Amino acid sequence: MEPIDIEINPGRLLYGLSRIGYTTSSALCDIIDNSVRANASEINLVVEKEKKSFSDSRKNNVLEYLVIDNGDGMDLDAIKNCLVLGSDSRDYEENTLSKFGLGLKSASFSQGDVLEIISSKEHGKFNKFKLSLPKIMEEGSYFATNETINETDQHFINKYLSGGKGTIIRLGEIRKNNHPSVKNTISVLKKRLGVIYYYFIVEINLKIRINDDIVIEAFDPLFAAEADKNGNLNENEWLGREVKWIEKKQELTLDDELGITIQIEATQLPYPPIFKFDKIAGDSEVREKYNIGAGNYGFYVYRNKRLISWASLLQGIIPYDQDFYSFRGRIFIEDEADDFFNIDVKKSTITLSDEALNVISDFIKEAKNKSRRAWEHANEVRKNIINKEPNEIANKIIDDFDQIELLPGDEILEDDVIQGRVEMIESDMAEKVKLIAQMAFEDKGQNIDVNDLSPEELKTALKGGEENPNLKKIFRVTSVIDNHLWEPYYDTELGVCVRINKIHRFARLIYEDNVDNNDLQIVFDLLLLQLAESEMYAYKNISNYSYEQLKTILTEFRRICSEFLANMCRRLENELPPNFSRND
Amino acid sequence: MIKTEIGNSFDGHNKAYVYIWLSKREQVVYVGMTNSYLGTLGRAYSHFSRKGQLRQRFIELKGYYINVSEDFTLFSFLLPQKREYIGVEKSYREAVEYLVQKRLQINRSRVNPSYDVISWVRISPRTSNSEVIRISDDIVSKFLAHY
Numbered sequence: 001m002e003p004i005d006i007e008i009n010p011g012r013l014l015y016g017l018s019r020i021g022y023t024t025s026s027a028l029c030d031i032i033d034n035s036v037r038a039n040a041s042e043i044n045l046v047v048e049k050e051k052k053s054f055s056d057s058r059k060n061n062v063l064e065y066l067v068i069d070n071g072d073g074m075d076l077d078a079i080k081n082c083l084v085l086g087s088d089s090r091d092y093e094e095n096t097l098s099k100f101g102l103g104l105k106s107a108s109f110s111q112g113d114v115l116e117i118i119s120s121k122e123h124g125k126f127n128k129f130k131l132s133l134p135k136i137m138e139e140g141s142y143f144a145t146n147e148t149i150n151e152t153d154q155h156f157i158n159k160y161l162s163g164g165k166g167t168i169i170r171l172g173e174i175r176k177n178n179h180p181s182v183k184n185t186i187s188v189l190k191k192r193l194g195v196i197y198y199y200f201i202v203e204i205n206l207k208i209r210i211n212d213d214i215v216i217e218a219f220d221p222l223f224a225a226e227a228d229k230n231g232n233l234n235e236n237e238w239l240g241r242e243v244k245w246i247e248k249k250q251e252l253t254l255d256d257e258l259g260i261t262i263q264i265e266a267t268q269l270p271y272p273p274i275f276k277f278d279k280i281a282g283d284s285e286v287r288e289k290y291n292i293g294a295g296n297y298g299f300y301v302y303r304n305k306r307l308i309s310w311a312s313l314l315q316g317i318i319p320y321d322q323d324f325y326s327f328r329g330r331i332f333i334e335d336e337a338d339d340f341f342n343i344d345v346k347k348s349t350i351t352l353s354d355e356a357l358n359v360i361s362d363f364i365k366e367a368k369n370k371s372r373r374a375w376e377h378a379n380e381v382r383k384n385i386i387n388k389e390p391n392e393i394a395n396k397i398i399d400d401f402d403q404i405e406l407l408p409g410d411e412i413l414e415d416d417v418i419q420g421r422v423e424m425i426e427s428d429m430a431e432k433v434k435l436i437a438q439m440a441f442e443d444k445g446q447n448i449d450v451n452d453l454s455p456e457e458l459k460t461a462l463k464g465g466e467e468n469p470n471l472k473k474i475f476r477v478t479s480v481i482d483n484h485l486w487e488p489y490y491d492t493e494l495g496v497c498v499r500i501n502k503i504h505r506f507a508r509l510i511y512e513d514n515v516d517n518n519d520l521q522i523v524f525d526l527l528l529l530q531l532a533e534s535e536m537y538a539y540k541n542i543s544n545y546s547y548e549q550l551k552t553i554l555t556e557f558r559r560i561c562s563e564f565l566a567n568m569c570r571r572l573e574n575e576l577p578p579n580f581s582r583n584d
Numbered sequence: 585m586i587k588t589e590i591g592n593s594f595d596g597h598n599k600a601y602v603y604i605w606l607s608k609r610e611q612v613v614y615v616g617m618t619n620s621y622l623g624t625l626g627r628a629y630s631h632f633s634r635k636g637q638l639r640q641r642f643i644e645l646k647g648y649y650i651n652v653s654e655d656f657t658l659f660s661f662l663l664p665q666k667r668e669y670i671g672v673e674k675s676y677r678e679a680v681e682y683l684v685q686k687r688l689q690i691n692r693s694r695v696n697p698s699y700d701v702i703s704w705v706r707i708s709p710r711t712s713n714s715e716v717i718r719i720s721d722d723i724v725s726k727f728l729a730h731y
Contacts, residue, residue, distance in 0.1 A: 236712055366689065372707070373707055442713050443710070445714045445717065478710075482666075482671075483667055483668040483673050485673075503709050504673055504675070505673055559667070563671055566674070
């Protein structure tokens with residue numbers, strides 16, 4: 001068959017390429033990547049403002065960006081080659097990303113209308129070429145112009161490239177269409193570059209500076225050094241304060257026959273809300289330090305030690321869910337794994353092959369569960385700290401309160417009848433406290449012989465393991481006999497107390513779902529104490545029924561009430577406060 | 585002819601179960617729990633109905649509909665007949681269900697053919713309870729022994 005030539009419109013092609021979704025920082029990162037590829041040991045980014053007196057926070061005030069590196073540099077032919085659309089990738093070295101020969105052009109024109117390249121391979125023989133997008137569109141042909149080195153160019157050469165070799169990339173005529181402020185771009189780049197070139201900065205001492213005075217520091221998104229110090233994550237005990245290992249570095253085989261392997265590791269970063277208790281805005285400080293937030297959790301994929309994918313959720317392997325904000329994974333791949341990790345032109349997203357997806361998904365399933373569970377556990381710890389305050393207030397309010405001894409209309413019982421009832425209560429409670437202690441230890445995963453416990457240990461178990469002297473009457477505990485919402489307890493030392501099952505669904509509605517509503521919690525604690533007091537009152541003062549009859553009726557009442565409340569929570573989950581007010 | 589045997593798993597009065605649906609051919613496992621008075625067979629109705637969770641999860645994973653008559657098997661495990669396990673308040677049952685699912689995920693490659701656990705893992709605050717752990721371990725070891 002006879003091939004036919006088909007025309008291309010270079011202007012429109014370039015224009016299209018420049019709009020594939022670069023942000024200012026990602027475009028600059030892409031250009032800096034070329035410098036790293038050219039073996040630069042020093043890279044300087046210069047951001048020139050249009051109106052120098054205006055604040056760095058002002059939008060649409062960038063005149064031009066210059067990326068200057070002391071790398072290998074290019075001679076005349078090499079510059080021409082690099083300007084080709086789809087430039088030759090025969091120099092595609094081990095550490096390169098420029099698979100497509102489009103990066104420089106598309107990244108540059110995504111920000112401005114002019115791209116200039118000034119470069120020398122040796123002895124200060126600098127050549128300069130200029131590409132102008134409007135002119136290419138106007139002429140309908142793809143061309144560059146050979147320019148003379150001007151005074152400004154020479155200033156930058158003298159200042160940064162005194163060794164006589166290296167490259168300057170100038171992005172000029174920056175578009176003033178909602179272009180980000182200098183401050184914003186620098187702030188993003190500081191973290192991005194530190195992560196992208198982490199291994200280059202740490203291992204080969206790569207220096208990247210912005211406007212001379214900002215030096216990019218290596219930023220390990222996994223904080224592996226801290227995890228090394230703190231050890232492995234125990235998701236059921238983690239208090240949210242330290243970086244821990246979820247999975248230490250392991251090798252996974254993607255294809256046995258081809259011998260394709262990757263390395264994978266994961267850490268759990270701290271849980272920011274827990275730091276609110278240390279100081280005002282303590283949580284924000286931790287978020288800032290560890291870069292915790294939407295868009296930063298997931299996997300950081302490094303190819304030949306350079307980041308190729310930032311916080312990828314790997315096609316849903318990591319769910320889009322706040323509970324994973326502390327999850328940080330890292331995958332190391334080599335060139336051979338490229339077919340399993342398809343990278344897009346702007347190098348910001350990867351698409352996993354089915355094999356890679358399955359292997360990684362299987363491997364990470366348990367790590368994911370651990371991370372979520374750890375996050376939830378830290379949240380429970382936070383809630384317990386918050387809840388402690390209303391629980392203490394409720395106890396304090398009731399501390400000096402004496403309940404009415406005899407209600408109007410109730411008979412005064414004979415002393416010996418009252419005494420008999422009290423003895424029965426005390427006998428029941430003495431038995432009950434052993435069962436309570438056994439359950440409390442079971443909740444912690446311990447099986448003990450309750451007969452070995454001292455009276456103090458029994459009392460501590462009764463109070464839910466809390467040694468807090470401010471808790472005297474109302475105890476929030478992890479288990480109550482028969483899983484009721486509450487149960488009364490009485491002894492001569494403590495008087496009438498209430499043990500509230502804080503894991504009962506209704507208690508969780510009050511203590512967890514409405515964690516910010518302290519008043520509700522205090523009133524709830526006080527209500528249940530009064531219900532417990534009422535029960536004890538009935539045992540002591542109602543003579544129409546026997547003690548056993550009363551016990552059966554009141555226990556059944558508590559059971560039914562607890563179950564009805566659990567059922568209500570189950571059925572009306574989305575209608576109950578605080579969801580009720582949110583639904584409005 | 586399809587032979588279906590109805591045993592104790594039908595009886596849910598004052599009982600609660602953790603159950604495991606297994607299809608070796610499809611290599612899937614689904615874990616659930618119930619205190620329904622219709623038992624685990626009664627619960628099966630809603631799982632396999634059009635919007636049932638088992639059916640939905642199966643389609644999500646496999647991309648095609650379940651053919652129930654092929655080789656789905658139901659394993660039912662009676663939980664202790666204590667208020668904690670049979671009540672409406674389900675934190676103890678959920679904890680067992682969670683641990684069983686978790687342990688089945690971990691042990692999936694110990695059996696042949698291996699399986700995917702397609703049920704949702706619901707975290708429960710009671711998973712550290714020693715009785716809950718003991719019951720869960722027992723269920724998983726029995727299930728794997730009969731696999």
